[in-house]
Amino acid sequence: MPWFIELLKATGLAVVIFTFLAVVSAMFGVYLERKISGWIQARLGPKHVGPQGLLQTVADTVKLLQKEHITPRNADALIFNAAPVIVAVAALLDWIVIPFGKFGGRVLVVRDINIGVLYFAAMASVTVIGIISGGWSSNNKYALLGGLRSAAQMISYEIPLALGILWVAMVAGTLSTVGIVDAQVKQGSWFMFKLPPPIGWFGLPFGILASLTFLTAATAEVNRVPFDLPEAESELVAGYFAEYTGMRFALFQLGEYGEMFGMAGVATIMFFGGWTEPHLQPWMWLLVTLASLVVVAVILFSGLRQTLLVRPILILASLGFLLSLVMFFGSRAGLSPVLPSPVWFLTKLFALVFFLMWMRWTYPRLRLDQLLNLSWKVLLPLGLLNLVATGFVLTAWGR
Numbered sequence: 001m002p003w004f005i006e007l008l009k010a011t012g013l014a015v016v017i018f019t020f021l022a023v024v025s026a027m028f029g030v031y032l033e034r035k036i037s038g039w040i041q042a043r044l045g046p047k048h049v050g051p052q053g054l055l056q057t058v059a060d061t062v063k064l065l066q067k068e069h070i071t072p073r074n075a076d077a078l079i080f081n082a083a084p085v086i087v088a089v090a091a092l093l094d095w096i097v098i099p100f101g102k103f104g105g106r107v108l109v110v111r112d113i114n115i116g117v118l119y120f121a122a123m124a125s126v127t128v129i130g131i132i133s134g135g136w137s138s139n140n141k142y143a144l145l146g147g148l149r150s151a152a153q154m155i156s157y158e159i160p161l162a163l164g165i166l167w168v169a170m171v172a173g174t175l176s177t178v179g180i181v182d183a184q185v186k187q188g189s190w191f192m193f194k195l196p197p198p199i200g201w202f203g204l205p206f207g208i209l210a211s212l213t214f215l216t217a218a219t220a221e222v223n224r225v226p227f228d229l230p231e232a233e234s235e236l237v238a239g240y241f242a243e244y245t246g247m248r249f250a251l252f253q254l255g256e257y258g259e260m261f262g263m264a265g266v267a268t269i270m271f272f273g274g275w276t277e278p279h280l281q282p283w284m285w286l287l288v289t290l291a292s293l294v295v296v297a298v299i300l301f302s303g304l305r306q307t308l309l310v311r312p313i314l315i316l317a318s319l320g321f322l323l324s325l326v327m328f329f330g331s332r333a334g335l336s337p338v339l340p341s342p343v344w345f346l347t348k349l350f351a352l353v354f355f356l357m358w359m360r361w362t363y364p365r366l367r368l369d370q371l372l373n374l375s376w377k378v379l380l381p382l383g384l385l386n387l388v389a390t391g392f393v394l395t396a397w398g399r
Contacts, residue, residue: 013110017095025261026254027057033357039312040361067246072139075243079137084244084251086130091258093123097177098265101275101341107178108342116177117165120266121158124221127259128154134252135240146239149229149368156375157220157227163383164214167206168270170390177266181274192271206393209386211271213379215352218263220371222256225360229368264352265345272348275341277327285328292321323347 031046031054038045046053071077097116099109113119128150135147169175171191172183184190191207220227241252268274280288295317304310330338337344366374 014092017110018092025257026250027061029257029261029353030057030060030253032353033360036312036354036357037361040358061250064247064250069248070243070245072243074139076137076139079133080243081248083130083134083137084241084248084255086133087127087255088251088258090123090126090130091255091262093126094120094259094262095265096123098262098269099178099181099274099345101343101345103340103342109178112176112178114179115175117169117180117266117270118175120177120262121162121165124161124259124262125154125158127221127255130255131240134244138240138243140243142237143240143242146242150223150240152368153220153223153227153229153371156372157217157379159217160213160375160379160383161217161221163380163387164210164217165270167210167383167387167390170387170394171207177269177274180270181276184273185276190271190273206386206390207271209382210390211267213383213386214270215263215267215355216379217375218267219356219359220375222259222263224260224356226363226366227371228365229371260356261349261353264349264356267352268345268348272352274348275345277337277339277341277344280327280331282328282331285324285331288324289321289328292317292324296321 034056035045035053046056049056049059071080096110097113097119099107099112101108131150131154132147135143135145135150138144165175168180168191172180174180174183180191192211193207223229241249244252296314298304299310299314299317327338
């Protein structure tokens with residue numbers, strides 16, 4: 001392919017990915033965060049700007065675009081201005097190797113490379129450079145402390161994150177993101193729940209341990225509660241971005257949400273079958289449909305419908321009812337797949353994002369010693385033990 005065609009293709013895909021990050025992960029992600037936090041705290045959340053507050057993040061974006069960019073007097077201006085760009089670009093580069101599904105026999109991925117998940121981990125590590133740079137260059141002790149906390153946290157949790165990736169590479173036999181999904185299809189199970197035959201009958205929770213290790217480390221990598229010590233408003237004002245205003249502040253938020261969606265996307269690829277749909281019998285889909293319908297009916301026809309805390313349950317049950325109903329009739333008709341593969345990838349992606357947001361608004365922030373102890377004394381030994389046990393089983397009984 002001529003070089004200028006490759007250049008045009010790369011430019012177009014960069015625009016598409018950045019638009020996805022800016023609109024879906026940042027703007028829609030902030031809206032989801034506010035609504036979910038409101039539901040958990042028994043309040044309404046954004047409501048007045050647009051229908052059900054849908055345009056609130058658009059209004060916030062317009063406001064940030066109009067704000068003045070202030071550089072502190074004694075700050076290192078070059079590094080100070082470059083730091084938010086580094087964080088946003090790192091989030092953008094993460095999505096190069098994440099496949100969204102298949103269309104017309106082609107995998108919807110920017111570039112399928114044979115070290116896909118290793119590349120993802122490397123790009124995710126670049127974020128810490130932007131955060132440390134922003135904290136150090138601000139000439140602010142609170143921002144500096146936030147940057148130093150970020151360095152300690154991210155370096156500590158990159159090791160459990162890598163152990164989760166190594167476990168998947170060991171079981172799948174490849175580091176390619178597309179290859180990992182294909183391995184789960186060939187082996188007939190998602191890596192979250194089961195090891196491939198003939199060792200799946202052992203029933204050992206290798207996949208569950210690996211996925212929990214990865215998701216916990218991923219939450220710490222993107223500075224989400226209960227691992228948000230680099231920001232820590234109660235102690236550090238805003239942490240490493242305390243001196244940032246306007247769109248430079250927004251770029252840090254874009255990087256955080258882009259990383260969160262990226263981590264959820266990679267976890268979907270590695271542990272939940274990627275774009276593949278669940279292979280359940282029609283009667284199982286019917287049971288899920290009836291169970292979801294019962295939950296919706298109980299909430300709507302009882303006093304629970306007035307309680308804000310059950311609104312997310314009502315919405316999730318309604319979505320589950322619609323999805324399982326479509327899958328029931330589709331599987332009865334012999335369709336395979338019933339829904340387009342990107343629909344399943346995005347469904348799993350947003351389910352994991354909801355889980356991460358749920359964790360944020362449920363648990364309090366850990367102390368620094370608790371955060372480091374969890375990494376070095378719990379996740380690291382657990383990840384190594386899981387890796388060794390899986391390697392022994394694979395070596396002794398074969399793949």
